Amino acid sequence: MLRYEFSLFWAAIGFYISASIVFTYAVFFKKENKLDLGITLTWLGLAFHSIAIIIRWVSSGHGPYLDTFESISSTVWIVMLSYLIACYKKHSIKFIGVITLPCAFLMIGLGLMANPQIQNLPATFHTLWLIVHILFAKITVGSGFIALGCSIFYLIKAKKKSGNTFVQKLPDPVSLDSYSFQFFGMAFVFWTISVIAGAIWAHKSWGRYWAWDPIETWSLLTWLAFGIYMHLRRFHGLKEKKAAIFIICCFGLVILTLFLVPFITNTVHTEYML
Numbered sequence: 504m505l506r507y508e509f510s511l512f513w514a515a516i517g518f519y520i521s522a523s524i525v526f527t528y529a530v531f532f533k534k535e536n537k538l539d540l541g542i543t544l545t546w547l548g549l550a551f552h553s554i555a556i557i558i559r560w561v562s563s564g565h566g567p568y569l570d571t572f573e574s575i576s577s578t579v580w581i582v583m584l585s586y587l588i589a590c591y592k593k594h595s596i597k598f599i600g601v602i603t604l605p606c607a608f609l610m611i612g613l614g615l616m617a618n619p620q621i622q623n624l625p626a627t628f629h630t631l632w633l634i635v636h637i638l639f640a641k642i643t644v645g646s647g648f649i650a651l652g653c654s655i656f657y658l659i660k661a662k663k664k665s666g667n668t669f670v671q672k673l674p675d676p677v678s679l680d681s682y683s684f685q686f687f688g689m690a691f692v693f694w695t696i697s698v699i700a701g702a703i704w705a706h707k708s709w710g711r712y713w714a715w716d717p718i719e720t721w722s723l724l725t726w727l728a729f730g731i732y733m734h735l736r737r738f739h740g741l742k743e744k745k746a747a748i749f750i751i752c753c754f755g756l757v758i759l760t761l762f763l764v765p766f767i768t769n770t771v772h773t774e775y776m777l
Contacts, residue, residue: 511555575614585645599652653683654747674713
């Protein structure tokens with residue numbers, strides 16, 4: 504079964520790479536009519552990726568969240584799905600595929616460096632709270648990627664005031680600022696749910712809600728950064744350039760918490776990811 508999984512997985516990677524190339528070509532060579540082709544290739548990649556995840560799920564008997572390979576693969580899947588849903592709802596943000604697809608591809612590369620062998624599910628993982636904890640953390644990454652893309656293009660759009668370029672055909676800076684806030688606000692809610700569900704899972708598994716594990720500490724710092732942004736935005740008028748830079752920094756904290764801290768420190772989470 505795993506032989507078929509990896510064949511499908513590599514097919515998905517091929518479509519993701521092709522979509523990345525198309526989005527890059529569309530943006531840098533001002534061929535916005537090619538964005539729909541990039542979306543189609545992303546859908547095809549997601550389809551193959553979905554089948555690969557289902558095969559692994561059936562073979563292992565548990566969801567794709569136990570080790571590094573499964574965790575990163577499922578995170579990329581959710582990022583792709585989040586991006587495609589966002590494009591369906593707001594057609595004008597298709598262009599952020601030039602950021603989302605390459606970043607997702609780099610994440611897949613990191614996953615391929617890990618051990619892809621199926622592991623048995625520990626007893627502490629047999630709880631709904633763990634699924635909620637992991638799922639909403641991954642959805643946070645998906646929403647965060649969209650907010651990140653809108654913020655980066657806001658900075659580009661705001662800087663280029665004139666000229667007949669592809670950038671000028673993007674949504675106006677006010678719309679980009681609004682999109683980044685909306686998707687970042689969703690990410691804040693999802694991260695909050697993930698942290699709460701993680702604390703409940705910890706209590707059921709180890710008899711404590713919080714132990715200042717490195718991942719827990721960085722998760723709290725990330726949540727506080729998200730909360731500071733939302734507070735400044737709502738009550739102190741944080742917008743435009745400063746807001747975009749703030750979002751980029753906050754998303755950097757998400758990446759640090761989920762994909763770097765488990766590998767550079769001793770944490771309870773590490774034993775389930777390696």
